[in-house]
Amino acid sequence: MDGDRIVHDESNDSRPDETGVISVLHPCLPPVDALVPYLRRIDASRTYTNWGPLVEELESRLCRLLRLPPDALVTASSGTAALVGAILASAGRAQPGKPLAAIPAFTFVATAVAVEQCGYQPYLVDVDPDTWLLDATRLQEHMLIDRIGLVVPVGAFGRPVHQEAWLAFRARTGIPVVIDAAASFESFAQDSARCAGDIPAALSFHATKSFATAEGGCVITTDPRLSRSIEESLNFGFYSNRRSNCASTNGKMSEYHAAIGLAELDRWAEKSTMIEVTVERYRERLHLAGLDDRFVGRPVVASCYALYRCASLAEAARVQDVFRRSDIEFRFWYGAGLLEQPYFSNLPHDGLEHTKRLAPLIIGLPIAVDLSSTAMNRIATALQAAAERR
Numbered sequence: 006m007d008g009d010r011i012v013h014d015e016s017n018d019s020r021p022d023e024t025g026v027i028s029v030l031h032p033c034l035p036p037v038d039a040l041v042p043y044l045r046r047i048d049a050s051r052t053y054t055n056w057g058p059l060v061e062e063l064e065s066r067l068c069r070l071l072r073l074p075p076d077a078l079v080t081a082s083s084g085t086a087a088l089v090g091a092i093l094a095s096a097g098r099a100q101p102g103k104p105l106a107a108i109p110a111f112t113f114v115a116t117a118v119a120v121e122q123c124g125y126q127p128y129l130v131d132v133d134p135d136t137w138l139l140d141a142t143r144l145q146e147h148m149l150i151d152r153i154g155l156v157v158p159v160g161a162f163g164r165p166v167h168q169e170a171w172l173a174f175r176a177r178t179g180i181p182v183v184i185d186a187a188a189s190f191e192s193f194a195q196d197s198a199r200c201a202g203d204i205p206a207a208l209s210f211h212a213t214k215s216f217a218t219a220e221g222g223c224v225i226t227t228d229p230r231l232s233r234s235i236e237e238s239l240n241f242g243f244y245s246n247r248r249s250n251c252a253s254t255n256g257k258m259s260e261y262h263a264a265i266g267l268a269e270l271d272r273w274a275e276k277s278t279m280i281e282v283t284v285e286r287y288r289e290r291l292h293l294a295g296l297d298d299r300f301v302g303r304p305v306v307a308s309c310y311a312l313y314r315c316a317s318l319a320e321a322a323r324v325q326d327v328f329r330r331s332d333i334e335f336r337f338w339y340g341a342g343l344l345e346q347p348y349f350s351n352l353p354h355d356g357l358e359h360t361k362r363l364a365p366l367i368i369g370l371p372i373a374v375d376l377s378s379t380a381m382n383r384i385a386t387a388l389q390a391a392a393e394r395r
């Protein structure tokens with residue numbers, strides 16, 4: 006179907022991107038025509054949610070794409086709901102003697118929101134300066150380990166969080182672990198053998214993520230008992246009957262969102278290749294500017310992020326200034342770290358020197374599957390101007 010194709014027309018380059026605002030992210034979800042066949046199936050089945058046929062098909066096709074055992078993936082209404090479902094099913098609500106959930110300070114607010122919804126007090130731990138991830142071995146020795154009832158490592162910007170170290174942590178400490186792999190869809194696609202396992206991982210299909218259903222998400226676990234409990238936790242504690250069996254929420258994916266997911270899957274290979282090509286052109290353009298060593302993009306992080314690592318706070322200030330003057334949007338995706346968010350500013354925390362140093366230096370550059378050469382030129386020129394005055 007023609008409407009399915011992702012349009013990439015270089016002849017469009019000269020128009021909007023020559024002078025207009027370059028948005029930091031320009032998501033591209035399947036067009037209406039690609040959805041219609043799936044929407045007609047909803048009309049025919051008159052099933053709109055509660056793990057209907059489209060959700061079932063989406064789950065099994067995603068399992069095949071990610072080379073997971075059948076039933077290893079449970080869809081959810083958002084990445085945050087997926088986290089809540091995974092936490093409630095594997096750790097339950099916080100217990101008085103172990104009220105803390107250890108989470109990295111360098112993450113999107115949803116990590117803290119989800120643990121708090123499950124009754125835990127978020128406890129902020131610093132990230133490794135090179136991987137931007139929590140370090141399982143160091144956390145094991147934490148002074149407050151006896152008060153920690155849950156750990157949520159985060160795959161920063163979609164970086165992979167491998168099962169191995171956290172399985173060992175869980176075995177050694179007995180503390181439940183849930184991975185916030187919200188942006189890590191491509192890490193699973195590349196290496197599900199190391200990313201998927203008994204420890205549940207929550208993914209987001211938000212419009213801003215690489216694989217998107219507008220709002221949506223899933224939990225992946227190879228533990229079949231746990232995946233069944235996660236379904237329960239996402240559906241009022243119900244499974245095959247209407248008895249509420251456990252701590253729960255309503256976090257189910259609707260058939261309409263599954264329709265978007267199925268259409269997104271139909272073109273995933275094409276979308277994935279296209280963003281790969283775009284990111285390579287971006288990197289080459291920055292190479293010409295002598296700045297490619299500052300660029301962090303796919304496949305190190307998810308393809309929905311194009312990050313620029315500034316050398317100093319002064320340089321970061323210059324980059325922001327020149328971007329503002331050039332109508333180039335940018336974003337600090339994780340703000341200045343969780344502790345700088347007003348609502349979370351009183352959270353207990355470790356020393357956070359790496360987070361505090363990293364967060365203001367990692368600037369999200371504009372990215373889109375069809376980011377034009379003209380836009381890349383403007384971005385590279387602006388970055389060069391900011392870098393040259395060193």
Ligand SMILES: *Cc1c(COP(=O)(O)O)cnc(C)c1O
Pocket residue numbers: 083084085086112113115116159160162185187188209210211220221222
């Ligand atoms: C996107 C994201 C989430 C939240 O996902 P939603 O689908 O928006 O609820 C959680 N954690 C991280 C690290 C994210 O990037």
